[in-house]
Amino acid sequence: MRGLIVRRLLQSIPLLVLISVLVFALLQAVPGGPLSAYLENPNVRPQDIERLRAAMGLDRPLAEQYLSWLSAFVRGDWGYSFADGRPVFDRVLERVPATLELVGASTLLALCIALPVGVLASVHRLFDRISSFGAVAGISLPVFWFGLLLQLVFAITLGWLPSSGRTSFGVSSFADRVAHLILPVMVLAAVQAAAWSRYLRRAMRETVGRPFMNAARVRGVSERGVLLRHALPNALGPFITVVLLDAAMMASGAVVTESVFAWPGVGSLFTESLVKRDYPVLMAFLMFGAVAVMVLNLIADIAVRTIDPRARGAT
């Protein structure tokens, strides 16, 4: 296991460098730049633009800009945000707890839905039909629209829940925090639960038909036992990989949900920084996303090996 971890970490270094080159090049290729916003203000003169460009180091050749970013980044210096002049590390870090809270809660809720639904759908035909209808709806719902719809119903019409933000101003109770979580979590969880339940259903179906299942039944194991103790662990391996990778994607990309619900996480920081072309923050964010995917991928591999002895020999 230790060998696997070391090997994976070593493999990830060239990959991360490659990703950083690609991301840097792509950001530069997007039209507009950090100074675009200044152009709209008639009081900002061309001399000001040139002065600011030099101050931000944007007048240097691209290769030089990249190399100086890379050398600073590996030394732990993520630079300063073009937008507000604060250290990038601080700006990203202060947004992480909100995103972890949102992603953690929605992953948990999605699992609570996907696990029973996936298992039941694999064995119960009528339930399968109903749940597959629900799943298709969940997958196809535009997040943006669904979020606004929930706001309309639960915050405006019924007035039960706050429509956005992480806390109510001046209130610091646990219930208030939960109340703010409910709508964005419902949106994120709906999509994930839909996809994951279908995935688990298929994995279960594949397992249920295999000979060892009948062997278990012959040994007198109850139908519930066969499903939960024999079929489910077999189907869980690939399922966990999907869940963890999706969670990694969510951690770096609950962009739409965070925007609709004014959730102060890294997703809304990304949107804001993209509009401002705040390169240092965008680079840090995208690298953070890449690392999150790699780490969770590794965790998924370890988890699969722990659950499934057959996977332990694989590299």
Add this chain to the structure above:
Amino acid sequence: MTRLSFLLSRRSTLGLAASFCCTFAACGGDTARSGPSNELLIVGYDREPDTMNRYATHILEDIESCVVEGLVTNDENMQIIPVLAAEIPTTENGGVVVRADGGMDVTWKLRPGVKWHDGVSHTSADVKFTVDAINKGDWKPESVDGFDRISSVDNPDSLTAIVHYKEVYAPYQLQFVRGTLPRHVLEGRDLNTANDYNRAPLGTGPYKVKEWKTGEYILLERAEGYWRGAEYPKIKQLLFRFLTNTTTRINLLKSGEVHMVALVAWDKVRELTAISGLRMNRVVGNGYEHVTLNQRHFTPFAEVKVRQALAHAVDRDLLVRTILDGQVAVVNGPIQPLSPAYEPKVPTYGFDPARARTLLAEAGWVPGADGIRAKNGQRLAFTLITQSGFAIRENVSQALQEAFRDVGAEMTVKLLDGTSISSVWFKGDFDAMLHWWQMGADPELTLFFAGDRMPPAGRNINYINDAELTSLLYRSDRTADVAQRNELLREAQRRIAALAPEIVLYNTAKIDAVPKALKGFTGNPTNAGPFWNVHLWEIGTP
């Protein structure tokens, strides 16, 4: 067939549902929505400020201006009024003297008795420090316009600052509209990294920053000992919630979670009018929506008759009545009606397609087989760029397309995101563009219309180069007397209208959604913003 109940009994299902409902109800109980009060007013704000330093921010200074006051500001009628200055210096009151060497001296008399929030007096040394800090060159303020023409500042006494300009600088009255920097706090420090100041600046204004929760809100609270008197400001706390999504902002107004929203999109006004307890406050804006015609990139625009014909082809009254829902007014030039320099009597281009066709025919543009006019083998076909995701602009573009086609011009619409579009127009890489300019309170036009102010030297993206106009504009810049300068600017507006370098559509009216119970709110046409008189605001009975 396996029965459903083997995993989840009916009892446990019901129990789960009941506990879910209880959680919902329990959570909802904490989110009581109280209306606006003199204790707290919640503002739905469309973006988080980059910094609270007024000189460094590149977005509107609404929140900053509640904390840091300028020497002057402008009111809802665009009149420049003194704040920390005791009076506005003019040639008449002796505050402005043009020197024999062509330079200019402006004497600012400061209001006595003004203190920073830490109790230290606000003095002319702060004015001098501000000029020096900006001119030192190691800091990143957004614009140093005007400051770089200042050679020095003298402080004969603690309430007098004499600003020496190297040349006549007509917009001098607004030089310190962003206030001053506190010398006793910032002297000897690097302003780029002085984040204590940049996040919670020391000001003289009615409010100070109590908390800035990144990504969520800025909370301002009443500054004790405000110089206007203990009765100001009347509202204890202002909470600015950052809500970047337009629909979310409107939803929160509806649910009562925010009390007011500044700058409502014109096509949303009707939807909000229905909300009881809300009032739509409308003021004439100091900006104008127009179609820029880049005559360098698409040479047919260099012909005045082509430009005039296209202007005649557009039914602006219809656009305003329909797409703009009647929320704005048609205007005819770059200086807006509230400005003291506004000239109402300019040549106008009413909706007259027949006249448009005649003008094009006179200019030698004849219709081809497809109905599109051509001259010397070139078709009258061009591309208009505008901002994507801005429904009104997308709709207006389509209407323009139709109108131009009707007189024999073909226009293709290309949508670009808000950030990309600036770099495109700054390079001059477009034929036509639908956009607005939000002008400063000063009526300067040189930057937009002088022949030598094409990018990168300015914002003349029509690429118009008219010697008479350029001369008028530069003369206006070098005239210290306000009345004489305005006369030159009026002449310039008549010249611009005759040349029709761009198709002027409508004024960018500013509409703010505010509680009916909010007294003292007037709105503001310029970037001084609706919070310019926040100290007077009070929640009364609607």
